[in-house]
Amino acid sequence: QVKLQQSGAELVKPGASVKLSCKTSGYTFSTSYMSWFKQIPGQSIEWIGMIYAGDGGTGYNQKFKGKATLTVDTSSSTAYMDLSSLTTEDSAVYFCAREAVGHWFAYWGQGTLVTVSS
Amino acid sequence: DIQMTQSPASLSASLGETVTIECRASEDIYNGLAWYQQKPGKSPQLLIYNANSLHTGVPSRFSGSGSGTQYSLKINSLQSEDVASYFCQQYYNYPPTFGSGTKLEIK
Numbered sequence: 001q002v003k004l005q006q007s008g009a010e011l012v013k014p015g016a017s018v019k020l021s022c023k024t025s026g027y028t029f030s031t032s033y034m035s036w037f038k039q040i041p042g043q044s045i046e047w048i049g050m051i052y053a054g055d056g057g058t059g060y061n062q063k064f065k066g067k068a069t070l071t072v073d074t075s076s077s078t079a080y081m082d083l084s085s086l087t088t089e090d091s092a093v094y095f096c097a098r099e100a101v102g103h104w105f106a107y108w109g110q111g112t113l114v115t116v117s118s
Numbered sequence: 119d120i121q122m123t124q125s126p127a128s129l130s131a132s133l134g135e136t137v138t139i140e141c142r143a144s145e146d147i148y149n150g151l152a153w154y155q156q157k158p159g160k161s162p163q164l165l166i167y168n169a170n171s172l173h174t175g176v177p178s179r180f181s182g183s184g185s186g187t188q189y190s191l192k193i194n195s196l197q198s199e200d201v202a203s204y205f206c207q208q209y210y211n212y213p214p215t216f217g218s219g220t221k222l223e224i225k
Contacts, residue, residue, distance in 0.1 A: 103209035108161035
């Protein structure tokens with residue numbers, strides 16, 4: 001079955017960067033799209049961007065351009081998201097999710113909590 | 119970006135009741151709408167896509183309807199396991215955008 005396993009919680013200092021991972025199994029990673037999302041607990045969900053694993057092509061929400069960088073490693077079927085120049089406003093849970101045939105999201109990782117604090 | 123206005127923000131209902139959650143888009147999204155259920159500390163789970171198509175494995179007491187800019191999620195015969203937050207998401211245009219969520223509780 002499809003699985004998306006995200007890396008563990010991160011505590012990082014303001015100004016630092018962090019790299020989150022999303023290891024997949026159960027489907028053909030190299031022909032799929034992966035999206036990333038931000039959710040502050042108790043609030044709504046924001047789409048950060050997506051990456052096509054086949055060629056590494058990306059699309060970003062304008063709001064997150066310069067903040068997030070999406071990459072993939074097809075040899076390990078893993079997607080990554082780098083978050084840079086972190087501030088307290090970046091403290092949130094970040095999810096990866098695989099797009100279905102349309103642009104809805106049927107498969108989600110369990111989420112990674114990022115806490116930015118000095 | 120397309121704005122999704124979801125209502126109500128919170129909802130309290132009794133077991134066995136029917137509840138409806140509404141979502142209004144800032145422009146026509148041509149049925150490009152999904153509904154998700156999210157339980158505390160968990161990831162969102164897809165319920166409905168294309169406004170009215172039930173995702174595999176989702177109980178038939180969940181249904182979606184609507185068109186144009188107005189959409190709704192109905193839950194029949196409310197069960198205790200339905201306690202969760204519910205979000206709509208449009209995917210007609212990039213970026214995909216979500217409603218603000220509805221927190222459903224049992225009376």
